[in-house]
Amino acid sequence: MAIHYRCRHCETEVGLLPFDSEESVRKLHQLNEEEAEQYIHKDHNGDTTVDCICEHCEESLKQFPDYYALKKWLQ
Ligand SMILES: [Zn+2]
Structure with a gap:
């Protein structure tokens, strides 16, 4: 069994990891139950x-806050 990692913004597949269960993913990312359900x-x-x-x-x-600040500064 493999776990697909997909970008939630552009839906690109980022990677494939050979985990055997959802539980391993949760442990790796230290997700609680709520977060696990979400991700x-x-x-x-x-x-x-x-x-x-x-x-x-x-x-x-990462660039967005700068862009926003710049826009504000230009006004
Ligand atoms: Zn993306």
Whole structure:
């Protein structure tokens, strides 16, 4: 069984990790039950997908506050 990691912003598959269960994912990311429900999804053919963020979107999000600040500064 493998766990798919998918970017929750652009839906790109970020990676595939050879975990054997949802439980391993929860332990790795130290998710509580609520968070696990939010980020870990099981689809109908038994695959497990974890919502995460890809490098590209992470960069954009990191840049966004600067962009916002700049816009404010320009006004
Ligand atoms: Zn992305």
